[in-house]
Each structure stands twice: as C-alpha cells, then as structure tokens.
Amino acid sequence: MNLKINKYYLPDPSDTLAQRLRKRLTRRAVPSFPRTIQIQTGTGCNADCIFCPYGATYDAQPKGRMEDSLFKKIIDESARYNVRRISPYLMNEPFADKHLFERISYINKANPRAKVIVTSNGALLVPPVVERLLALGDGVHELYLSVQGIDKDSYEKTMRGNMDFDRTMRNIDYLVSTMRKRRLKRPHLWITMVDTEVIDAQRAVAYWKSRGISSKYTRLENRGGNIADADSFSHSHQMQYFSTCTRLFKQMYIMFNGDVVLCCTDYSREQILGNVRDKSLYEVWNGEVAMNTRRTFLSDKIGELPLCGKCKIDEEVEVEHRTQFDARYYRDDPHPPVSASIDRLPMASSRSASTDSRSSLN
Numbered sequence: 001m002n003l004k005i006n007k008y009y010l011p012d013p014s015d016t017l018a019q020r021l022r023k024r025l026t027r028r029a030v031p032s033f034p035r036t037i038q039i040q041t042g043t044g045c046n047a048d049c050i051f052c053p054y055g056a057t058y059d060a061q062p063k064g065r066m067e068d069s070l071f072k073k074i075i076d077e078s079a080r081y082n083v084r085r086i087s088p089y090l091m092n093e094p095f096a097d098k099h100l101f102e103r104i105s106y107i108n109k110a111n112p113r114a115k116v117i118v119t120s121n122g123a124l125l126v127p128p129v130v131e132r133l134l135a136l137g138d139g140v141h142e143l144y145l146s147v148q149g150i151d152k153d154s155y156e157k158t159m160r161g162n163m164d165f166d167r168t169m170r171n172i173d174y175l176v177s178t179m180r181k182r183r184l185k186r187p188h189l190w191i192t193m194v195d196t197e198v199i200d201a202q203r204a205v206a207y208w209k210s211r212g213i214s215s216k217y218t219r220l221e222n223r224g225g226n227i228a229d230a231d232s233f234s235h236s237h238q239m240q241y242f243s244t245c246t247r248l249f250k251q252m253y254i255m256f257n258g259d260v261v262l263c264c265t266d267y268s269r270e271q272i273l274g275n276v277r278d279k280s281l282y283e284v285w286n287g288e289v290a291m292n293t294r295r296t297f298l299s300d301k302i303g304e305l306p307l308c309g310k311c312k313i314d315e316e317v318e319v320e321h322r323t324q325f326d327a328r329y330y331r332d333d334p335h336p337p338v339s340a341s342i343d344r345l346p347m348a349s350s351r352s353a354s355t356d357s358r359s360s361l362n
C-alpha cells in the first residue's frame with residue numbers, strides 16, 4: 001500500500017482546530033524552503049524536441065550563463081536549509097555548460113548531503129566528457145539520459161535539431177561499458193523518455209531492461225499550454241488538466257539571470273516569482289507572488305492562473321524499470337551491437353502500471 005501523501009496545504013489562521021488537524025493528517029504542509037532546486041547554469045540546447053517549448057521560445061528569451069557568484073550564493077543558501085536535491089540544468093542542455101563540472105564540485109563541497117541529479121539528451125556526452133563526469137566519483141547521484149524511443153527514425157523525428165541516434169547510442173555504450181569495467185555504481189544511470197505516439201516507449205524500456213539499464217517513460221505534458229498541438233501526438237488525444245501537480249509546492253526553478261519562474265514549463269517567463277540576485281531564495285519562495293499562486297491553485301481556481309490554468313498532462317500510466325547497475329552485465333554485454341540487439345527484441349506487451357517517483361522533477 002502506498003501511504004505517500006502527495007497533496008499540500010497552506011496553514012490558514014482562520015481554520016478551526018479540527019480543520020487544522022484534518023489537514024495535517026491528510027496533506028503535507030508547503031515547506032518554508034524548497035526541497036529541490038533546478039538551476040539553469042546557461043541557456044541553449046542542441047535539440048528541438050517536438051514536445052518541448054525550447055525551440056519556439058528561444059529567440060525571444062534572454063541568453064547567457066550564470067555568474068559564478070550568483071551560483072555560489074544559491075548553493076550556499078540551499079546548504080543552510082538542507083535542500084535534498086539540486087539539478088544544475090533547467091530549460092537547457094547541461095553538458096553545453098563548459099563549467100558544469102566545477103559547479104557540481106562546488107555543490108558537493110558546499111552541500112554534501114544534497115543529491116545532484118542531471119538530465120541530459122546525451123549528445124554531448126562524448127568519451128572525454130564521460131571521463132570528467134566519472135572523475136567526480138559519487139558527485140552525481142543520478143544521471144537521466146533523455147532518449148526518445150529505440151529506433152533511429154522515431155528518435156530523430158522526436159528530438160529533431162542536430163540529434164543523431166547512432167551518435168547518442170555510441171555515447172551511452174561508452175559510458176556503460178566504462179562504468180562496468182571500473183565497477184562504478186554512481187551516477188545511477190536512467191534512460192528516460194516521454195511517452196508519445198511517435199515512439200514505441202514499451203519496446204524501448206524492454207530494450208534497456210535487456211541490457212540491465214534502468215529506464216522509464218513519463219507522461220506527456222503540454223508544458224503550461226506552451227505546446228499547442230500536444231494532443232495530436234499524445235496517446236489519449238485529450239490530455240487532462242494537471243490539477244495533481246506538486247511542482248509549485250516543493251521545487252524552485254532559477255534561470256541563469258536569477259529570475260525564479262513558477263516551474264520548468266515556463267519557457268517564456270510568464271510567471272516570475274522574483275529574482276534571487278538581490279533577494280534571498282527564502283524571500284522569493286515565501287514572497288507574495290509565490291504564495292498567492294499556491295493559494296489560488298489550492299482553492300480550485302487553477303483556471304485563473306496564467307500557466308497552470310492551461311497546463312495539461314496525458315493520462316497514460318507511467319512505467320519504470322529500475323535495475324541495480326550491476327557489473328555482471330559487463331560479461332554478457334560489453335559493447336553490444338546496438339541495431340542487432342534491438343532487432344532481436346520482441347514487441348513489448350501490455351502496459352503495466354508503475355509509479356514514477358520523479359515525474360515532477362524535470
């Protein structure tokens with residue numbers, strides 16, 4: 001039985017004792033500081049995924065890289081509040097930042113208890129970059145590689161831009177075989193994808209499972225209404241309002257110039273909660289804009305909010321297959337010929353439900 005409570009409440013001074021008690025038993029209080037922080041250390045991505053607002057919004061958005069002093073200020077404050085997870089990327093490709101590894105080392109030093117989680121499209125994860133990543137030791141807790149599907153055609157149709165399926169697979173092969181040779185457990189590698197009609201996500205998960213690699217597919221979102229045609233490639237063709245979303249209650253999303261946006265869908269900065277260059281994270285998190293937004297969301301007036309009011313998610317189940325990143329697979333699968341092993345795969349069977357503990361992170 002899953003006892004995890006995933007609903008939030010804001011304390012209301014006018015509540016009776018009984019109301020307060022009921023809320024505390026059935027909901028989580030909105031924390032006074034975010035549990036998770038995502039930081040856009042620099043702008044730019046080398047892909048243009050069909051389901052991502054990046055391509056359509058990039059030209060109109062400010063561009064640059066985060067100053068080291070601002071990055072350190074954010075991490076230092078997060079350490080004082082015991083933030084559990086820090087992800088040094090937001091609406092960009094993390095490995096495009098030449099200073100990514102120094103930044104991760106800084107997080108590890110300043111806040112050793114925080115897990116560093118990186119999500120990347122994997123195209124820039126060439127062998128020298130893999131070596132730098134692995135040189136961090138346990139510095140990155142989990143690495144998610146967004147690989148949409150397991151055949152060249154649907155992958156390239158989905159990720160577009162300059163994305164080359166064979167190159168990405170070679171990068172992953174190098175990472176996997178190097179980690180197995182060296183018996184490394186960190187970062188825990190996940191292959192992740194967004195379930196759309198363009199790819200065969202079940203087949204892809206079956207493929208990664210056969211190689212002993214964790215993988216998952218998550219539900220398609222229309223990103224606060226920023227992907228107008230998402231319904232057309234969703235499974236349901238009728239996505240539902242994302243009223244179960246918890247992002248705004250526990251995560252903070254900081255752009256390269258210090259702007260804090262509502263969430264990871266806000267590519268056009270429709271709802272800026274504040275800026276952490278001149279304010280503390282605590283002040284912005286507990287500021288008027290953030291609190292009013294949460295209050296409106298919780299009082300079932302989501303339709304009044306500029307992003308949440310348009311935000312939809314597909315209703316398909318999400319599937320994850322977690323595996324121990326086990327050295328024994330190295331014996332069987334040191335450097336598999338990718339296309340040959342994909343061709344041998346049976347088509348995946350029916351969709352079995354499973355929970356996705358991370359679906360709200362990205």
Ligand SMILES: C[S@@+](CC[C@H](N)C(=O)[O-])C[C@H]1O[C@@H](n2cnc3c(N)ncnc32)[C@H](O)[C@@H]1O
Pocket residue numbers: 045051052053089090091092093094119120121144145146192193194218219220221222223227362
């Ligand atoms: C915004 S990307 C940033 C990191 C990197 N560029 C990447 O793609 O992994 C973070 C994650 O969001 C996912 N994502 C992007 N658009 C999405 C959508 N419309 N619905 C669900 N997930 C989405 C991506 O697949 C990726 O795993």
Ligand code: SF4
Pocket residue numbers: 045046047048049052053054055091092093121146159
């Ligand atoms: S999902 Fe990631 S890889 Fe794809 S366009 Fe968006 S930021 Fe780039």
Ligand code: SF4
Pocket residue numbers: 223224242243245246247248262263264265307308309311312
């Ligand atoms: S726009 Fe609102 S509902 Fe959609 S992901 Fe962001 S916080 Fe959640």
